[in-house]
Amino acid sequence: MRPILAIAALLFFSGCALSQNKDLKIPEGIKQKPAANEVVAYFSEGCFWHTEIVFQSLTGVRDAISGYAGGNEKDPDYEKVSSGESGHAETVQVYYDPSKISFETLVKAFFASHDPTQLNRQGNDVGSQYRSIAFYSNDNEQKIIEAELKKLKNEKKYNKEIVTEVKSFKKFYPAEDYHQEYILHHSSNPYVANVSIPDFLRFKKEFKGNFKP
Numbered sequence: 001m002r003p004i005l006a007i008a009a010l011l012f013f014s015g016c017a018l019s020q021n022k023d024l025k026i027p028e029g030i031k032q033k034p035a036a037n038e039v040v041a042y043f044s045e046g047c048f049w050h051t052e053i054v055f056q057s058l059t060g061v062r063d064a065i066s067g068y069a070g071g072n073e074k075d076p077d078y079e080k081v082s083s084g085e086s087g088h089a090e091t092v093q094v095y096y097d098p099s100k101i102s103f104e105t106l107v108k109a110f111f112a113s114h115d116p117t118q119l120n121r122q123g124n125d126v127g128s129q130y131r132s133i134a135f136y137s138n139d140n141e142q143k144i145i146e147a148e149l150k151k152l153k154n155e156k157k158y159n160k161e162i163v164t165e166v167k168s169f170k171k172f173y174p175a176e177d178y179h180q181e182y183i184l185h186h187s188s189n190p191y192v193a194n195v196s197i198p199d200f201l202r203f204k205k206e207f208k209g210n211f212k213p
Helices: 003-021 048-056 078-083 103-112 139-155 190-206
Strands: 039-045 061-069 089-096 132-136 165-168
Touching: 039 048, 039 103, 048 061, 048 089, 048 103, 048 190, 089 132, 103 139, 103 190, 132 139, 139 165
Parallel strands: 132 165
Antiparallel strands: 039 089, 039 132, 061 089
């Protein structure tokens, strides 16, 4: 395709995507102090903008915070994480009510909302900061993650090997303010309109879970 035609096609499809997404309700987290009954979970599955709305769409999840985890450097920022030097991955901190949604369901949503066979990337997002990680904070959570992994492997859902890391949670660092609720505030961004939102809609269509109205 000639460059001019390629640009025209991109603009056309971007316009179509923006039009289709115009009336989409983006799930927003509720910002408040954690309740006594809340539990926190951590997942990495590529760009945290996408991961944030995936979990915030589920009934029982109050909020999902974008940030960094899985590395060794203290107080990492976006630039250091993006360079791969810090060892961290883009991660979401999920606050949920276990009486309304289980950790097991969160793990199922995690695997259903990204491709766990892609090593150090998700789609066109390439780098170790986009790797797939399911964190556990106790033995029971580790068993749940490993059971789901075993189930997916036995079902032979994927043609390639699952490369998701199962890691003990150590420390979470919230990302910069401009990353929080990014899709909600930048729905017309071409990446958001043509990558993040279509991926989210695909997840909502395929995942058998309880979604917020």
